[in-house]
Amino acid sequence: MSAPKTVGVLGGGRMGAGIAHAFLLAGSRVTVIERDAASADAAAERVGAGIRRSADRDAGFDIAETASRFSVGTDVSAFSDAELVIEAVPEDRDLKEQALSRAEGVLGETAVLASNTSSISIDDLAATRRHPGRFLGLHFFNPVPASALVEIVRGSATDDVVLDRALGWVHALGKTPITVKDSPGFASSRLGVMLGLEAIRMLEDGVASASDIDAAMTLGYRHPMGPLRTTDIVGLDVRLGIAEELARELGDRFEPPALLRRMVADGHLGRKSGRGFYDWNEEN
Incomplete structure (x- = not known):
């Protein structure tokens, strides 16, 4: 067609x-x-x-x-x-x-x-x-x-x-x-947001740096891009909105981390604002 x-x-x-x-x-x-x-x-x-x-x-x-x-x-x-x-x-x-x-x-x-x-x-x-x-x-x-x-x-x-x-x-x-x-988060958002939220919690807890958390997925699991860089490209505000919607429908496992809420409130939205988990001003 x-x-x-x-x-x-x-x-x-x-x-x-x-x-x-x-x-x-x-x-x-x-x-x-x-x-x-x-x-x-x-x-x-x-x-x-x-x-x-x-x-x-x-x-x-x-x-x-x-x-x-x-x-x-x-x-x-x-x-x-x-x-x-x-x-x-x-x-x-x-x-x-x-x-x-x-x-x-x-x-x-x-x-x-x-x-x-x-x-x-x-x-x-x-x-x-x-x-x-x-x-x-x-x-x-x-x-x-x-x-x-x-x-x-x-x-x-x-x-x-x-x-x-x-x-x-x-x-x-x-x-x-x-x-x-039709189901909450469909297939892609439900899986992608869960991975992204856990990566943010790991960063919040000081488990590893953003680049090392992403490298764990790109090099260890062959993902084309890490979850934190993906979140920057999607937009932290967009990901926050999706997470809030999924939390309403599916429960606390999709509750947005405090770090995500704080970064959005501070205007650090990812690539479109120049700063998120990475500094995009240095890359552009």
Whole structure:
């Protein structure tokens, strides 16, 4: 199956821009909608930077043609002809509910609506949807264009044909889909966050340095990246939000460590702020 001809992305932050970039590379026409003009301009710059990086890596890449299939704005009515709309706002239940409600009000009769949530129940989000059969989770990973995986979360109401379309779209992106049922943290966040939280507790307890804890997993278990560096790239605030959601659903084993809460409160969010468990200003 080919990629959808028209894709809408609601939210143009790091994840939303990455999702837009991935679909542009697959040949889709993509529109990103943001909350205001300043945010839309920032989203346009993020996607444009991604397109330029693709051109730098591939001498035959047609940057003008790719850019011609991209638009950004603030009015969700631009999604009226989209085959697929993906909500990619921050990991906050109320924000996602508001974003999904805005988007579905303009969608066509066969359009699929998806959330990029990494922890919030798809069934909970589907409960207030007009067409829950055409709703599911599409959980992308950062950085989206380079990542190999998309986690497809099937809600109890998701139609078979919608799931099949989603599987085809993920393959068209050159990525591997896994399908999981709706459950707290799905598969990837539940495992990844647990490992990350334990690594933070080990650092908090003085067991080892951040780099040595990460080396234990990269060299000892052949993980491509250690859990603390991964947390920096995901964003400490994002990981804190996911952990809080999982703690509510699954109990104290997902309770965020005090160190994580303190670092977020101090604005040390990882790569995007320049400092987390590592100093990213030295690496950039």
